[in-house]
Amino acid sequence: MKVVIQIPSALRALTGNLYKVEVEAESVGEALTALIDRYPSLSRYIFDEQQRLRSFVNIFVNDTDIKTLNGLDTRLKDSDRLLILPAISGGRAL
Amino acid sequence: MSFSTEEIRRYGRHLIMPEVGLEGQRRLKEAKVLVVGVGGLGSPVSLYLASAGVGEIGLLDFDEVDETNLQRQVIFTTPDVGRKKVEVARERLLRLNPHITVKTHDTQITSENALNIIRNYDIVVDATDNFPTRYLLNDATVLLKKPLVYGSIFRFDGQASVFYAGKGPCYRCLYPEPPPPGLVPSCAEGGVLGVLPGIVGSLQASEVLKLIIGIGEPLIGRLLLVDALSMSFKELRISRDRNCPVCGDKPTIKELIDYEQFCGVRTSGEALDATRNTVTPLELKKLIDSGEDIQLIDVREPVEWEICRIPGAKLLPLGQLTSRLHEIDQTKKVIVYCHSGQRSALAVKLLRDLGLTNTYNLAGGIDAYAEQVDSSIPRY
Secondary structure, three states: OOOEEEHHHHHHHOEEEEEEEEEEOOOOOOOOHHHHHHHHHHHHHEEEOOOOOOOOEEEEEEEEEEEEHOOHHHHOOOOOOOEEEOOOOOOOOO | OOOOOOHHHHHHHHHOOOOOHHHHHHHHHOOOEEEEOOOOOOHHHHHHHHHHHHOOEEEEEEEOOOHHHHHOOOOOHHHOOOHHHHHHHHHHHHHHOOOOOOEEEOOOOOOOHHHHHHHHOOOEEEEOOOOOHHHHHHHHHHHHHOOEEEEEEOEEEEEEEEEEEOOOOOHHOOOOOOOOOOOOHHHHHHOOOOOOOOHHHHHHHHHHHHHHHHHOOOOOEEEEEEOOOOOOOEEEEEEOOOOOOOOOOOOOOOOOOHHHHHHHOOOOOHHHHHHHEEEOHHHHHHHOOOOOOEEEOOOOOOOHHOOOOOOOOOEEOOOOOOHHHHOOOOOEEEEEEEOOOHHHHHHHHHHHOOOOOOOEOOOHHHHHHHOOOOOOOOOO
C-alpha cells in the first residue's frame, strides 16, 4: 500500500525539510519503520528502546488517533494519510 | 451586576448579538480568567479578554521584556524592554479597558503556589512555553475541575484545545509524558513565525469567551492544528484515556508533583553526561589561542550559520551528522557547538555513542561564547 506520512515542523530538519514522505507499508508500524530506514536519525523521536511508540508522540491515520484503532498494528489502505504529532511547547530551551 | 452608559456603548457590538446580549456580557464581567505566561500567546489572549470585558484578568509571569520578545509579543513596545512583563501588560490592559480589574502574579507558578492561585479563577489559559509548567497547569486544573484553554506553537505549527476534566480528555491523555529535554527543539532554537502566536492566541481567547458565555461548541475533545505555512487548519478527535494517571478511572496523581523532575529537567543521566563532556567558552578560547589542532563543529542550521559563526568552525547540521560522519577528523579533539548548547549536547552523545570519545560540547553554545569571549559575534 502506498501511504503518505506527514512530517511535523519539529522533525523536518531530520528529513531534509521534506514535508511529506511516501512509503509502501501494510501497517502503521511498517510505515514508520520504512520512514526510519530512509531517515535513521528519526528513530529516537518515534520509538523507544523496546520499539514502542514514544509517549510524547501521537500517530493519526486519516485524522484518527491510532490509540483508538489497533495501535502500530493498524492496517493501512492505499493513499492513507499518516500524521506524526509530537508534543510542542514553544520558547524556553530546557 | 449592572452596566454604566459608558460600558453599554463600549460593548454595543456584543450586546446586539442574541448569542451574547446583556446576559452574556454580564457573565463576561463576572468572570475571572488566569493567563499563565505573558508572551507570544499571552499577549493576544489578554488583549482580547480585556477588550471583550472579562471582569477580572490574572496575569502570571516572572520575566522581563527583552528585545527578542518584540518580534511576536504584541502587548509590549520597545521602551518596555527591561521592565516586568506583568506590570507593562497590566498598564496596557487597563488603558484598553478601565472597567476591568487586572491582578498580577509576578512569580513562577510552582507545585506549592499553583492550587492557591488557580482556585480564585474560573478558567486558566495555558500560554506557557515549557513542558514542566504545562503538566503542572494540567494537573492543577484537573484536580480543581477547571477548564484549561491550551495553546502551543513551534515554527509554523500551532495546536489549540480545551482540556476539561469530567467533560473530555486532559493534556496527559494526549501526551502522557514530555520529550526528554533537548530532544525536540524549542522556539529559541527552532524559531517561530511572529504572527503564529497571534493566530493561536486569538483561538484561545475565542474559546475562553465561549466558555464564559456558554455558547457554541468548545474545543473539548478536539485538537485544532494550525499550519501557517500551508495555511491549513485540521481538527483531530482526541479522547480521554481511562488509564490517565490524573483524570483516568484510577488516578495515581492526587496532588501536585515535582514537574521539573517529571520532565527530566533536573537529574537526568543525559544531562550529567553532558556536563562531564563540556568545555566552557573561556576554555575554548584558550585552546584556540594555544594553537592546538582541534576540530570545531557547528551543528546549527545553515540559516543560523549565516547570522554568525565561530572562526574556524565547520557546519554540519545535527540532522546530517550521522550521514556526514566521515567529514569529521576523528584523530583530533572535536568540539561541538550550537546556539545554546542543547543540540550540541545531543550531538556529543551521538558522536560518543558512535565511538568518537574525544568529543566535547561547548557549554552555552555560540551565545555564551559571544557573551564571554567575542563580542563581535552577533547574538540572536
